[in-house]
Amino acid sequence: MSELRHDPIQKRWVIIATDRAQRPDSFAVEPEKTIRGAFCPFCEGNEESTPPEITAVRDRGSRPNTPGWKIRVVPNKFPALRIEGELERSGEGVYDRVNGIGAHEVVIESPDHHASITEFPVEHGATVYRILQERHVDLLRDGRFRYVILFKNQGMSAGASLSHPHHQVIAVPVTPKTVSTELQSARQHYMGKERCIFCDLVRQEIGTGDRIVAMTKRFVAFCPFASRFPFEVFVAPRNHEHSFAVTTPEDIREFAALMKDVLGRLAVGLKNPPYNYMFHSAPNIDTKPSRPGYWATVRYDYHWHVEILPRLTRIAGFEWGTGFYINPIPPENAAAHLRTVDPTQAQEMPTAEGSEVPG
Amino acid sequence: MSELRHDPIQKRWVIIATDRAQRPDSFAVEPEKTIRGAFCPFCEGNEESTPPEITAVRDRGSRPNTPGWKIRVVPNKFPALRIEGELERSGEGVYDRVNGIGAHEVVIESPDHHASITEFPVEHGATVYRILQERHVDLLRDGRFRYVILFKNQGMSAGASLSHPHHQVIAVPVTPKTVSTELQSARQHYMGKERCIFCDLVRQEIGTGDRIVAMTKRFVAFCPFASRFPFEVFVAPRNHEHSFAVTTPEDIREFAALMKDVLGRLAVGLKNPPYNYMFHSAPNIDTKPSRPGYWATVRYDYHWHVEILPRLTRIAGFEWGTGFYINPIPPENAAAHLRTVDPTQAQEMPTAEGSEVPG
DSSP: OOEEEEETTTTEEEEEOOSSOOOGGGOOOOOOOOEETOOOTTSTTOGGGSSOOSEEEEOTTOOTTSSOEEEEEEEOSSOSSBSSSOOOEEEETTEEEEEOBOEEEEEEOOSOTTOOTTTSOHHHHHHHHHHHHHHHHHHHTSTTOSEEEEEEEESGGGTOSOOSOEEEEEEESSOOHHHHHHHHHHHHHHHHHSSOHHHHHHHHHHHHOTTEEEEOSSEEEEOOTTOSSTTOEEEEESSOOSOGGGOOHHHHHHHHHHHHHHHHHHHHHTTSOOEEEEEEOOOOTTSOOSSTTTTTTHHHHOOOEEEEEEOOSOOOHHHHHHSOEEESSOHHHHHHHHHHSOGGGGGGSOOOOOSEEOO | OOEEEEETTTTEEEEEOOSSOOOGGGOOOOOOOOEETOOOTTSTTOGGGSSOOSEEEEOTTOOTTSSOEEEEEEEOSSOSSBSSSOOOEEEETTEEEEEOBOEEEEEEOOSOTTOOTTTSOHHHHHHHHHHHHHHHHHHHTSTTOSEEEEEEEESGGGTOSOOSOEEEEEEESSOOHHHHHHHHHHHHHHHHHSSOHHHHHHHHHHHHOTTEEEEOSSEEEEOOTTOSSTTOEEEEESSOOSOGGGOOHHHHHHHHHHHHHHHHHHHHHTTSOOEEEEEEOOOOTTSOOSSTTTTTTHHHHOOOEEEEEEOOSOOOHHHHHHSOEEESSOHHHHHHHHHHSOGGGGGGSOOOOOSEEOO
16 A cells, blocks of 8 residues: 655655555666757857856966866856846735846856766865855845755756756745745744754654665765655755855765765666756845744754755646655665665766767 | 746746747647557457446446446556555654555546547537546545545646546545645635635736636636746636536536637647646535634635646756746736637647557
8 A cells, every 4th residue: 555645844745655666676767868069058168158157166377268177157148037136026916026136057067078976076076065055155145135046957857958067056036935835844843842853854864764875974865754756865964054055164075975975876776867956055044034033043943955856757737736746666665775776886877868968 | 037926826936037038839849759559448448457437428228347438437557545444644753644545536538549638529528527526526525535636647748658538536635735825825815805816816817818818708717927837827717616526517518618728729829738737626625624614614715726737848956946937938928829829720730649559
């Protein structure tokens, strides 16, 4: 019999197929189509095809917007939101609107089109995450923005339009729904127990152990109890910390090592699946709050984390209509499978992902 | 500049690209792969490959589970939830679980594999919706179920695993998140104004008119102000009614005519796109409520409707992480485009959809 499980933070139900569970290795991912010879604006030498860079990690003496960089941050050429202008909020009968002020940036992880986050030396991965943190902190200083999200889309079917390895950063002028729900759950829990709900969850997961994928001294990766997707992974600091913006460089290095390990396990165990991962941090507590005092304790009740979502199943009418998800692999089985995999083999995996390959 | 719009019912923000909006006809849908000669369990003559039928519209004298039917309802052979057993709720530290009790049925719309809901005579479409209503009402009588959802997945990329035309019915023992959010919004609005929020919304849409797709005496179809997806359409009764379960046969006929019109416009205007549509009705008010009195006024503050979601864009990290959506076509442009289309041409459209065609 299958089982309904409730996510205590997102207040969401999932149906976990426990009886007719698919075997973890039944998720053979079809390699994505590769278009050879297409032009890539993120490759070294093509710096003039992006808007001027915001920041970069560069060889000594190299000039901005020329070759000689290791990591490069540029505004998105087709941004969902624009940085210039004043926020204007208006109503129209039952509806509300805000003009599209925000930021949309791209962090190009490497000059090499074929590089992969699972193959970078840990030190390079840590630098990518430190640059993401730097952009997060910088955008939080802008009083117009309520929330900054850092994320990565890997593979066309996960929404990546360019296969050159990159992360994205978006700052928005309103608090997103997913974040409000998480904040409310965390607040309620804290009010009743004076404990962080995420800390409780992390403690319970480490205690039972059967959903743990990998762990370091300060970070843990596990398949959530109410995973929406097969092989969904949650990565969080083991000790309380409200935002990725305040993580120390030393912790970022350890986090980078764990991310490399987990993404390597997914790459090997599922043959380079498409995936999305997103950082969830507390909202901008320096912004003037919409409800006075609302963010005052966010440092105590919110806990930053990363959600990794392999994109192996399709979302259809039932999911859209209810917010339920059907997951054919119990997270206990997914975690057990990922624990058996050798993540270092990721270096030998052919890169199946990508929309184009420069010729 | 783009614009952020807020959905007053789902409490969700969307980013509508108003400046660099794509042209409505730029959404050419790639025809889906068709596998010829595959076996279809829903075709006439293959009745023994489904579980025994629950109900059917049959030729006089034909026997159950044999040919001679026009519409046939069967349990899903691979159900997400099972009908047998008592509900058992249990906790495990911070987590909650319920055993997988529920119903999962398939309404096969026609014995003809190549039939399409846009080509049925209105009378046949009305019979399909009446059968769906009958299943809805029957499942609501079961006190274990809190909610019944009726939906249709059209096209493989919208999650349909069989192309033979069918709807699905799922009954769940808990209130889905999407529904709770809608109920809360409707309740809040009703508390403050003693008016249904959906009635207000329908009135405002008919008043401004620029998002209307089509309309009959008792039903209206429009592209929502905060559409998540290009060409999203909302279909609702113009007068207050809390559940599809109580709609009269006369109204169902009018609803069927409007659905045929709207789906015909989508088929012609977007060249047979994959889509999902879902009925949203009030939850089971005869069920013992989890919070006493909570459902007591649901008849006044909830308003049933259908959401049609063409699946033309991909969901990626930003959407998963925030609950925001980015829609490259303003709903005003989408509605204007759909109004210009002749839905009767749908009959001449080649059927692009489908995973298999029996040989």
